[in-house]
Amino acid sequence: MRGVALLIFTACIAVVASFSLSCKYPPSVWCSSLEIATECGVLRQCPEFNNTKADSKVEVALYYESLCPGCRQFFALQLFPTWVMLRDIMDVQLIPFGNAQESTAGHFTCQHGEEECLGNMIETCILNSTDFGTAFFTLFCMESSANVVKSAETCLGLYSPTSNWESIMTCVKGDQGTKLMHENAVKTGALKPPHEYVPWITINGEHTEDLQDKAMGSLFNLVCGLFKGKKPPACAPAVQNKSRSYCFN
Ligand SMILES: *[C@@H]1O[C@H](CO)[C@@H](O)[C@H](O)[C@H]1NC(C)=O
Numbered sequence: 001m002r003g004v005a006l007l008i009f010t011a012c013i014a015v016v017a018s019f020s021l022s023c024k025y026p027p028s029v030w031c032s033s034l035e036i037a038t039e040c041g042v043l044r045q046c047p048e049f050n051n052t053k054a055d056s057k058v059e060v061a062l063y064y065e066s067l068c069p070g071c072r073q074f075f076a077l078q079l080f081p082t083w084v085m086l087r088d089i090m091d092v093q094l095i096p097f098g099n100a101q102e103s104t105a106g107h108f109t110c111q112h113g114e115e116e117c118l119g120n121m122i123e124t125c126i127l128n129s130t131d132f133g134t135a136f137f138t139l140f141c142m143e144s145s146a147n148v149v150k151s152a153e154t155c156l157g158l159y160s161p162t163s164n165w166e167s168i169m170t171c172v173k174g175d176q177g178t179k180l181m182h183e184n185a186v187k188t189g190a191l192k193p194p195h196e197y198v199p200w201i202t203i204n205g206e207h208t209e210d211l212q213d214k215a216m217g218s219l220f221n222l223v224c225g226l227f228k229g230k231k232p233p234a235c236a237p238a239v240q241n242k243s244r245s246y247c248f249n
């Protein structure tokens with residue numbers, strides 16, 4: 001269906017663009033840049049065309065809380081390693097809030113106590129302080145360590161040396177952290193269906209029991225399977241062993 005829609009779409013763009021005599025580009029590149037799209041008269045059509053691209057990344061969102069054991073396990077053993085292998089074909093969104101509650105005036109109560117609220121807040125502020133990849137490495141370090149909160153400063157130093165612990169703590173203790181945590185609360189509260197537990201996973205914005213089961217079983221296989229574009233080598237079953245290198249005893 002997608003392929004057909006894409007074809008029809010390309011055809012529509014072709015009709016539109018045939019009126020634009022100055023266009024010297026083949027249809028395959030019409031949406032590749034704003035300049036070409038303008039020159040070929042297809043600027044209005046491109047956003048939709050871009051959205052229907054077959055190779056759009058698989059979006060994985062994790063709704064979690066920093067101290068929940070199941071969340072830590074999924075984060076450290078599935079989500080992070082899968083993203084390291086498949087980051088070209090997947091996007092990850094992390095929403096630390098989970099089963100927490102927001103009472104009035106930006107006050108939060110967490111399932112695993114104050115410590116968890118602090119962990120959620122530190123992670124939220126780290127996510128807001130740097131590029132996503134750097135933050136993800138740092139949060140992976142925290143979630144996979146013996147003590148999530150105590151390891152935070154060390155993990156930040158290891159994986160995000162340009163970030164500064166004091167400025168993270170300023171965010172954690174100040175209005176910025178409260179504002180960001182409120183956004184997490186709103187996002188979590190807007191889930192459809194509403195979350196019943198954490199880790200709660202959405203794939204391309206959707207949560208079903210089937211997707212959750214598959215993600216918990218093997219997120220890697222799920223993402224490879226859902227990606228519609230040309231699969232990266234990591235997704236192929238390992239058939240070629242000639243390039244492997246071993247150190248025999
Ligand atoms: C379509 O998407 C590509 C890659 O994401 C982007 O570089 C390009 O500017 C987009 N085209 C238009 C006309 O928005």
Ligand SMILES: *[C@@H]1O[C@H](CO)[C@@H](O)[C@H](O)[C@H]1NC(C)=O
Pocket residue numbers: 127128129130131180
């Ligand atoms: C941090 O949060 C602010 C406001 O919520 C937002 O405008 C900004 O883009 C965020 N920065 C990063 C790096 O996520």
Ligand SMILES: *[C@@H]1O[C@H](CO)[C@@H](O)[C@H](O)[C@H]1NC(C)=O
Pocket residue numbers: 241242
């Ligand atoms: C790959 O490994 C199998 C045994 O597991 C072996 O029979 C085969 O010859 C190997 N192929 C190459 C190209 O080394």
